[in-house]
Amino acid sequence: MRVQILYSFFILMVALAGHFISNAYYLQVLTFIGINTLLALGLNMLMGYAGQISLGHAAFYGIGAYATAILTVHFSWSPWLALPVAIAAAVMVAYIVGVPTLKLSGYYLGMGTLGFGMIINIIFREWSSVTGGASGFVGIPALSLGPVSFSSRQNYLYLVWGCVLLCIVLCRRIIDSRVGRALRAIHDGEKAAAAVGVDTQKLKLQVFVLSAGMSALAGFLYAHLVCFISPETFSFIMSIRMVTMVVIGGMASIWGSLLGASLLTLLPEWLHAFSEFEMVVYGLILMIVMIFLPKGLTRGILDIVERSRRSL
Amino acid sequence: MNSDHPLLIVENVSKAFGGVQALSDVSFQLFPGTITGLIGPNGAGKTTLFNLITGIFPADTGDILFKGSSTLNNTVHELVQCGIARTFQNVELFESMTALENILVGQHARTRCGMWGSVFRFPWVRHEEGRATKIAFELLDFIGLKEHALRKSGDLAFGWQRLLELARALASGPRLLLLDEPAAGLNMVETMQLGDLIRKVRDQGITILLVEHDMSLTMEISDAIVVLDQGKKIAQGSPRSIQEDEAVMRAYLGTSPQK
Amino acid sequence: MQEILQYFFSGITNGAIYAVIAIGFSMLYNSTDLINFAHGEFVMLGALTMVTFSGPFHLPLLPAFIATVCCISIAGLLFERLAIRTVRFPEPIVLIIITVGASIFLRGIGMLAWGKDAYSIPPFSTHPPLDIAGAKLLAQSLWILLIVLLMVACLHFFFKKTLTGKAMEACAIDKRAAWIVGIPSKLMVMLAFGLSTGLGALSGVIISPITMCSYDMGTMLGLKGFCAAMLGGLGSLWGSLIGGFLLGILEALGVGFVSSGLKDATAFFLLLFILYARPGGIISALNVKRF
Ligand SMILES: Nc1ncnc2c1ncn2[C@@H]1O[C@H](COP(=O)(O)OP(=O)(O)OP(=O)(O)O)[C@@H](O)[C@H]1O
Ligand SMILES: [Mg+2]
Numbered sequence: 001m002r003v004q005i006l007y008s009f010f011i012l013m014v015a016l017a018g019h020f021i022s023n024a025y026y027l028q029v030l031t032f033i034g035i036n037t038l039l040a041l042g043l044n045m046l047m048g049y050a051g052q053i054s055l056g057h058a059a060f061y062g063i064g065a066y067a068t069a070i071l072t073v074h075f076s077w078s079p080w081l082a083l084p085v086a087i088a089a090a091v092m093v094a095y096i097v098g099v100p101t102l103k104l105s106g107y108y109l110g111m112g113t114l115g116f117g118m119i120i121n122i123i124f125r126e127w128s129s130v131t132g133g134a135s136g137f138v139g140i141p142a143l144s145l146g147p148v149s150f151s152s153r154q155n156y157l158y159l160v161w162g163c164v165l166l167c168i169v170l171c172r173r174i175i176d177s178r179v180g181r182a183l184r185a186i187h188d189g190e191k192a193a194a195a196v197g198v199d200t201q202k203l204k205l206q207v208f209v210l211s212a213g214m215s216a217l218a219g220f221l222y223a224h225l226v227c228f229i230s231p232e233t234f235s236f237i238m239s240i241r242m243v244t245m246v247v248i249g250g251m252a253s254i255w256g257s258l259l260g261a262s263l264l265t266l267l268p269e270w271l272h273a274f275s276e277f278e279m280v281v282y283g284l285i286l287m288i289v290m291i292f293l294p295k296g297l298t299r300g301i302l303d304i305v306e307r308s309r310r311s312l
Numbered sequence: 313m314n315s316d317h318p319l320l321i322v323e324n325v326s327k328a329f330g331g332v333q334a335l336s337d338v339s340f341q342l343f344p345g346t347i348t349g350l351i352g353p354n355g356a357g358k359t360t361l362f363n364l365i366t367g368i369f370p371a372d373t374g375d376i377l378f379k380g381s382s383t384l385n386n387t388v389h390e391l392v393q394c395g396i397a398r399t400f401q402n403v404e405l406f407e408s409m410t411a412l413e414n415i416l417v418g419q420h421a422r423t424r425c426g427m428w429g430s431v432f433r434f435p436w437v438r439h440e441e442g443r444a445t446k447i448a449f450e451l452l453d454f455i456g457l458k459e460h461a462l463r464k465s466g467d468l469a470f471g472w473q474r475l476l477e478l479a480r481a482l483a484s485g486p487r488l489l490l491l492d493e494p495a496a497g498l499n500m501v502e503t504m505q506l507g508d509l510i511r512k513v514r515d516q517g518i519t520i521l522l523v524e525h526d527m528s529l530t531m532e533i534s535d536a537i538v539v540l541d542q543g544k545k546i547a548q549g550s551p552r553s554i555q556e557d558e559a560v561m562r563a564y565l566g567t568s569p570q571k
Numbered sequence: 572m573q574e575i576l577q578y579f580f581s582g583i584t585n586g587a588i589y590a591v592i593a594i595g596f597s598m599l600y601n602s603t604d605l606i607n608f609a610h611g612e613f614v615m616l617g618a619l620t621m622v623t624f625s626g627p628f629h630l631p632l633l634p635a636f637i638a639t640v641c642c643i644s645i646a647g648l649l650f651e652r653l654a655i656r657t658v659r660f661p662e663p664i665v666l667i668i669i670t671v672g673a674s675i676f677l678r679g680i681g682m683l684a685w686g687k688d689a690y691s692i693p694p695f696s697t698h699p700p701l702d703i704a705g706a707k708l709l710a711q712s713l714w715i716l717l718i719v720l721l722m723v724a725c726l727h728f729f730f731k732k733t734l735t736g737k738a739m740e741a742c743a744i745d746k747r748a749a750w751i752v753g754i755p756s757k758l759m760v761m762l763a764f765g766l767s768t769g770l771g772a773l774s775g776v777i778i779s780p781i782t783m784c785s786y787d788m789g790t791m792l793g794l795k796g797f798c799a800a801m802l803g804g805l806g807s808l809w810g811s812l813i814g815g816f817l818l819g820i821l822e823a824l825g826v827g828f829v830s831s832g833l834k835d836a837t838a839f840f841l842l843l844f845i846l847y848a849r850p851g852g853i854i855s856a857l858n859v860k861r862f
Binding site for chain 2: 170173174176177178179180181182184185187188189191192193194195196197198199200206210
């Protein structure tokens, strides 16, 4: 019941935003928040719930974007046909890479995913006959569906946030089920999870694949919004940005992903001449949050409030 | 009662970690519906034996048969599916989850809702969920923690955590239950309650292999005892015969064998 | 033949540098079970600090060298004190994120302090390149090899012959037991951090005459160093050394015979291969000893 209210509120907010905001810049920022929320949500399923770190998730974001770019431009496919193929491509890569990678744990998993992300980025950069190389890929068509054109910023906003809502519902349902419980069990103790009958390897792989698919969806939306992509966007820094969103919003918190994505999208817009300081700020945020509030901002602040209330 | 086929057969099992021979050539059998005590001094290889039976790592040599078929090629979760459940020497609950959720996860092996099921919430999924919750409350009632169902398991008192871990193991509906020092860290009253619970579990027809340093508990509730020392089985028999066994005395009192 | 030799020379030059970075990783891992994702950034800081000391500050080579290594070691100690020791839940995932955060932070600092330009310093000596069978070996390459071998010998001596070194080794084998016999393990961890980041700085210094040094050089070097350490078996001194040279040579051959665009990919493919197939390193069968 409470969840329905929350969803309705969410839809209302998006509708209001789309209706009343006409400033192109604000609409663009809101759309980016949506795309980043998709990224954070997917990674949070993997990091927050299953407890498996990935430092190369920008690769799936990139695969989604490049797949749709290649199919729509080189092969003149309809974007709506390219979408399932883009997601399937990311899912397939995730499956192939996930089987050996998810056998690793801890630091090795971090290094493995990092190495994977780097390789994919090098492919984007070096395979220039297909990807356009370092200078990028131009001329990706805008989206339209029958009479509805998504080149209008309002419509794109609705499209992106519709996807966000869909993914939130999807993730919520998974979390609140037998599968979600098993995931959290893996997070708390992999050995014990296996000992109660959870196929930890299979489940981790499923979540990895799911989060790759969501990242690819975000990549698709990004590519058709900006109509131009380049390897820079999907580099190591992007992977770190995704991790930062999850960490700030709070691991294992779905609405936290929304918060983390919003903060990290708005922060650069707010801080004037932020770009110079971007890395210093991200680095500090990551360190400070992890040292003092390892459960993330939302959870950490809730904990502090609870503690102070108890001590009263 | 013991006339059936053995439920578990351990056959000449050995296991070494580098230079340490944790188990050498251990054999014994467990009969359905019995409690067998597995005792031995620290480092005797009891936990290692548990890890072999539950498939955490493979034996170097020998074989383990459960319900008549070898378990050597099965993974941990497959063996849970077959009906082997365990608790850990150091309580390993899912601490961020509630007591109820811990037992729900415990039922993982006998429920089947997957990714698609959870996303689309088919009627059978909801039915399964409802039944699992009902069973979970029954188990919580069984260990006397029904009122604490919604508390985080990490916040429970230590004795309760042990009980909860027992209930979680039972939730998978096992034929064979392995308990690794379930009374460690419990006071006398709690230990007695635990003894009663273990007997009740046995009376449901579940076979139990019990590692326990608390001799009075072990001797009281076990139908048979197996003694390990430094990886070797040194004695086996009824509790009474074990108490009088010389080899066992030597192992526990540390006097060197006289020749 | 001449071509192969030329690739080989450039391979061992880079390899020596990867080896020093790998040894830094390995040593820290040995004493603290931690993999410092920010290690590469200390290499970057070392190189750029050296650039500053020998350029604008006009310090002679040796003092600049020593001052750089000392400064970066102190930075490493600060890092340990401020970011690592304060962690309340030192699980791998937390430490990964913290060290990755530190890596981004240091990179940002590097960019603020030195800008986006690339710098280089003159070679340590101005000898002309040696001509061996038609292939050219730079004097700086000789310097690098010499310094690296000297450093490995010193480390070997330190761990085998000095009391402090033995204490560190004891800590690495069993922290609790070391603590019981009275070895101050906290101090040993600090020492390990100082040494490890100092080694990072050293590799930055010796590389600075042969590459263009900029704020973003660290990540790649760090990853390659890690790859080298994994190749040789993480935690082993000689393994890291061999792994470094192996990676350098393979990479040079990859550039020579496949494509220069794949230079960086070589290391990552090797890394993934090692992680998947032989996480103990390719020479683990030889039972390489720890430090
Ligand atoms: N994973 C492992 N790796 C290396 N050695 C191990 C491992 N597990 C157990 N050992 C060694 O095997 C021997 C037997 O250990 P085990 O834990 O089975 O003893 P135990 O009988 O359960 O003792 P306790 O009563 O203290 O629990 C010990 O010497 C132990 O150090
Ligand atoms: Mg034990």
